[in-house]
Amino acid sequence: MLIADHALWLVVVAILFDAVIGDPDFIWRRLPHPVVWIGNTIGWLDRRLNREAWSPTQRQLAGVGTMVLLVTGAGVIGFVLDQLLRQSWGGVVVEGFLASVLLAQRSLYQHVARVRDAFSEGGLQAARAKVAMIVGRDPEQLDRAGVSRAAIESTAENFSDGIVAPLFWLALLGLPGLIAYKAINTADSMIGHRSLRHENFGWAAARLDDLVNLIPARCSGVLVALVAPVVQGSITTALRIMWRDAAHHRSPNAGWPESAMAGALGIALSGPRRYAEGEVNEPWLYPEARKEASANDIDRALNLFAAACLLQAIVYAALALLL
Template sequence: MLFWQDTLLLLLAALALDALIGDPDWIWRRLPHPVVWIGGFIRVLERALNRKSHSHRWRRGAGVLTLLLLLVVSLAIGLGLQIAAEHLAYGEVLIVLPAAILVAQRSLHGHVAAVRDALSRDGLPAGRRAVSMIVGRDPEKLDEAGVSRAAIESAAENLSDGVVAPVFWFALLGLPGLIAYKAVNTADSMIGHKTAELHDFGWAAARFDDLINLPASRLTGLLIALVAPIVGGSPVAALKTVYRDARKHRSPNAGWPEAAMAGALGIALAGPRAYADYVVRDPFMNPKGRKEATAQDINRALIVLRWVYKAQFLLVLGVFLLTAPIVLF
């Protein structure tokens, strides 16, 4: 049985491994990524249970059943790997490697950096192509400021649900918690959209994803505020922006890291955004901030990401040291 200190130590190893090697493309060109397996399972359930001929109530119930099945399977896989790790020589690899794969520190940085590089080196058309890989809005309607803001908003939101939340749930529940979190988060991205076809079926996944992201989104906002001075920002200004503007976001979670990033960088984020089929007319967060964001602002956001990664590592290390006095002394 893994003790909490063991879990934290394995988490530190996973964070270090992800920072060093990330998700090598040559592996995933040959093998399906674990998220692809999760997505395939969700798609099978959706095709089997989400029938247009069924009533709204039945489809919502089918969505609840899908969520429960997803949780049971993901928790069972995580628990099975954890039990196997405890009985095998060097079994820690069965925990550290999946954790490193599912915590997206290096890959998030790489995707956002690609937008910065394309925009600054090759101009607006290249920036639009790069940002279309990480956001769903219509890239052809984005100017340089729009591309830059989209990349920064994606960096802030995915910092929460792609990095801080997986770390939080691994620290709390070990590998089963991490895999279950990634399963729910993937389900939200696939079936949580409010389309006519998925409105009822995806309701449970979307609401549960909101719930399990509550702690990490708040923590992410605090971490961004903490490192704001690194990019010339103010922790107080970042926290004031969060307090004033986070609730303006249509998501109960995304507003926290995005508002903190807006305050830390001194720019305005969110606001009206055009997607392929509709326009979102949200208010700006940090509306008095500079709206003409540039590739240099994307670079400043990347600096924030790197320092939040460091702060998060030190936070986990600090908790480990404080809770493991017998191990140390």
């Protein structure tokens, strides 16, 4: 069997490409990003199939049909690309580059680092402007600790659904699995929320996203916990807090990496926060820990993130060599 036939090697190549070059602006200034294509498709299906005149049941069924069409189309595109490229070493390199486009290791690090740097470069107001680019809550309501916690929580949550989950499905199902996952995740972000328009139509997108992130979210938490010593944290504490507090999060999945991050850093995360649609009174993760986070804690979270990404790469490389 050619090495190019092994999805684990494809994962390793994709990780390397994303770590080294990330999302090169010189390409995406000239071409639409694949996620933009996916988003445009979802928007078109939403306009065509989510009809206000239909009953809630009809709109829910239309949402199910939308996800069937979306996932099937994504899988077919991935399968065709995989069949065209998997026959040679050069093909696996090209396929690895294409896969890396749908990962967020380097870009997530850069976005969160900008929040950290903004504190020293422009103060709280500058940090609020930077954090508004990665979270949905109202930045004007956030003090220094609130901005710092928001950046850390975004690091943890996006480590799971922007890196660990895409790689999990790439390893399991190859390029079709990766593209299908990104289609599901993008649909959840666009139509999976409980607005008047999407409460029924987006039901399938939200439930499917919960399902495909079930295992990766828990793997993300374990990875974060295992690298806790990088920031003088305790593996045992991180695992204990994750196991105890993950279910307290509003999301069935985001609580796992976030609570592991809280335990590893020794700070409380989540808690009450304000979004554009109003205040949300969420319970704290690791409530007995300190709540006064700072730019230094963002830096520690980024060190955890980088170490967890490295550990994940080592695991996949080892599996590729051994299997």
